[in-house]
Amino acid sequence: MNIVGFIKDHFKQGLPFVAYRKPGAKSISAFFQETDRLFQTDNYSESGFVFAPFDNAFPSILIPESASEVVTEDLEYDLNPNFGLYEEFSENSKEDHINLVTKTIHEINTTRTRKIVISRKEKVALENADFINVFLKLLATYRRAMVYVWYHPRVGLWIGATPETLLKLNRQSFSTMSLAATRPYENTLNVSWNTKELEEQSLVTDFITNKIANVSKDHKTHERETVRAGNVVHLRTMITGAIEKGGEGLSRLIKALHPTPAVCGLPREAAKQFILREEGYERKYYTGFLGEIHMQNNSELFVNLRCMELVDNVAFLYVGGGITAESIPEEEWEETKLKTKTLKKVL
Known part of the structure; x- marks a missing residue:
């Protein structure tokens, strides 16, 4: 039985699984858990695949290597015809989001908060939805x-295509990235970024380097670059370093980085509390992180962006953007619309 067959069988039986392909890889990997037990972790000492929420006050879900069949294979993409979709978000979604962005700018201008990432959830009803085809x-x-594609019967079904690495750890060597600012991809990476976008990305970079200094005394910040992610481009700075030997290195890195200013804001705790208080819905696993931990001395975690939660024949799309004092509410709304196209292209 191939991975698609395993996915169908596990979903039918209500058993947890995750199937995924890392950026640039040719093969698909998957964990198929043997029971429906809900495993959780907060110290990231186990081997397996972790699925973590935005709010780090709650534990992460783990599909353990020891309780799963792990499969890797090359996969042909046998695609079915597109199925229909029609949107069911309320008419005041735009107004609500613009009002929230305006309130967020006021918060930034009247407090010591410098950046807050605001998001929204869009409901899309589907006809003949097939999550495997998505x-x-x-x-x-x-x-x-x-x-x-990630599933647990007690949590839900999530699918995504995220461009952002939270961190990679190979023994003691790690790398992470500062990713921020969004523009449409227009057949070139030669982009003239404006002051607001450059400042937004610099805030993320400064935060990460300051936090990493508490974990690694030897780290390097690389040149800023423009990178493509589907139909959009972002500003990215890579940061590399090494940690001391010991069993708590991964946990310390995660706690230092998550949630990053790219998905939360600065100062982190103040921005997080504003989000939890004002955003008006629960992000759940959107802007959390996911990936392998302690697999053959490697851990590779990604920020959960460009994702959707599927419930029966409804897809909930999650998108957001970083707000600073220079933000223009109407443009922030348009940026979220641009980001939903990444997922709507496959619906």
Whole structure:
């Protein structure tokens, strides 16, 4: 039985699984858990695949290597015809989001908060939804992203194609990235970024380097660059370093980085509390993180962006953007619309 067959069988039986392809990889990997037990972790000492929420006050879900069949294979993308979709978000979604962005700018201008990432959830009703086909189409469309389908009967069904690495850890060597600012991809990476976008990305970079200094005394910040993620481009700075030997290195890195200013804001705790208080819905696993931990001395985690939660024949799409004092509410709304196209292309 191939991975698609395993996915169908596990979903039918209500058993947890995750199938995914890392950026640029040719093969698909998967964990198929043997029971429906809900495993959780907060110290990240186990081997397996972790699925973590935005709110780090809650534990992460783990599909353990020891309780799963782990499969890797090359996969042909046998795509079915597109199925229909029609949107069911309320008419005041735009007004609500613009009002929230305006309130967020006021918060930034009247407090010490410098950046807050505001998001929204869009409901899309589907006809003849087939989550496996959505997953296969994401694989075929976004080869430079971490593409995944994740399921637990007690949590839900999530699918995504995220461009952002939270961190990679190989023994003691790690790398992470500062990713921020969004523009449409217009057949070139030669982009003239404005002051607001450059400042937004610099805030993320400064935060990460300051936090990493508490974990690693030897780290390097690389040149800022423009990178493509599907139909958009972002500003990215890579940061590399090494940690001391010991069993708590991964946990310390995660706690230092998550949630990053790219998905939360600065100062982190103040921005997080504003989000939890004002955003008006629960992000759940959107802007959390996911990936392998302690697999053959490697851990590779990705920020859960460009994702959707599927419930029966309804897809909930999650998108957001970083707000600073220079933000223009109407443009922030348009940016979220641009980001939903990444997922709507496969619906």
